[in-house]
Amino acid sequence: MNEENKKKVIQTFWEKQDHPNHSKQHEGEIWFRRFYDEIEFLLKDCKKGSILDMGFGSGDFLKYMSADYERVVGFDFSPAMCEKAKQLAEQLQLSNVTIYNGNVVNVDEVVKGEKFDCIVSFGVFQYITAAEAKISIEKASKLLKENGCIYILGIPDANMKVMHDIGVFHFAKNTKFSFRGMMKAILRLKYHEVKNSKQLKPKIDSFGYWHWRAEYREIADSLGLKYQIVNSIYEPYGYRFNIKLWN
Numbered sequence: 001m002n003e004e005n006k007k008k009v010i011q012t013f014w015e016k017q018d019h020p021n022h023s024k025q026h027e028g029e030i031w032f033r034r035f036y037d038e039i040e041f042l043l044k045d046c047k048k049g050s051i052l053d054m055g056f057g058s059g060d061f062l063k064y065m066s067a068d069y070e071r072v073v074g075f076d077f078s079p080a081m082c083e084k085a086k087q088l089a090e091q092l093q094l095s096n097v098t099i100y101n102g103n104v105v106n107v108d109e110v111v112k113g114e115k116f117d118c119i120v121s122f123g124v125f126q127y128i129t130a131a132e133a134k135i136s137i138e139k140a141s142k143l144l145k146e147n148g149c150i151y152i153l154g155i156p157d158a159n160m161k162v163m164h165d166i167g168v169f170h171f172a173k174n175t176k177f178s179f180r181g182m183m184k185a186i187l188r189l190k191y192h193e194v195k196n197s198k199q200l201k202p203k204i205d206s207f208g209y210w211h212w213r214a215e216y217r218e219i220a221d222s223l224g225l226k227y228q229i230v231n232s233i234y235e236p237y238g239y240r241f242n243i244k245l246w247n
């Protein structure tokens with residue numbers, strides 16, 4: 001599938017979604033809280049002034065951010081998601097939250113020049129290419145207040161894709177290594193490889209683009225930003241990485 005088609009599939013998929021689809025078994029308040037705990041942990045050094053959430057999904061993190069930060073601005077390119085988030089903000093009377101509709105690649109136009117102590121994007125950069133990530137990060141870095149930081153979280157790690165596909169990150173906790181288990185995993189990988197190559201219609205799951213850590217190092221270096229890469233606090237998400245960028 002070429003880039004244009006992939007982009008269309010991603011956009012059409014999210015346009016109608018009003019749930020972030022972390023995955024079927026990750027629905028409900030307890031999971032939003034769990035994911036927000038991760039965000040809170042990773043952003044612990046950030047000043048609790050103003051925060052921008054790029055690609056907020058259903059807006060369920062906005063309600064936690066509203067309590068933690070003085071000012072919260074969020075946007076998403078999905079009209080259905082924005083509607084859901086607006087309803088939630090109204091229902092909970094989140095008076096310090098502003099919601100926009102927009103694309104991370106045009107973040108500067110979306111937030112109309114406002115500056116932030118903290119800019120976060122969780123589970124979103126997998127839907128854009130590395131070239132677009134660079135554009136977005138460059139624009140976002142110009143919207144930072146002094147000592148502000150950008151956090152791009154939950155990026156699927158291209159280095160880990162094979163391990164993810166053979167199910168390494170889905171093994172139950174105390175699973176012991178076995179030769180039989182390894183052979184089954186390899187067969188599973190081969191099956192997916194063949195199945196995907198035969199697929200005529202593009203299939204969209206929770207992953208879009210798997211990114212290389214090195215791409216982000218290059219982006220940071222080329223923009224003169226400092227950066228730090230950290231893994232998830234939750235074991236099963238070892239196939240994703242998080243990056244903090246600052247001036």
Ligand SMILES: C[S@@+](CC[C@H](N)C(=O)[O-])C[C@H]1O[C@@H](n2cnc3c(N)ncnc32)[C@H](O)[C@@H]1O
Pocket residue numbers: 014015020021022035054055056057058061075076077078081102103104105121122123124127128
């Ligand atoms: C997996 S959901 C994550 C939502 C939220 N951050 C969360 O973790 O619950 C991905 C979200 O990113 C949004 N999205 C994808 N590509 C985007 C883009 N280029 N600009 C803005 N939002 C985008 C989708 O509409 C969707 O709401």
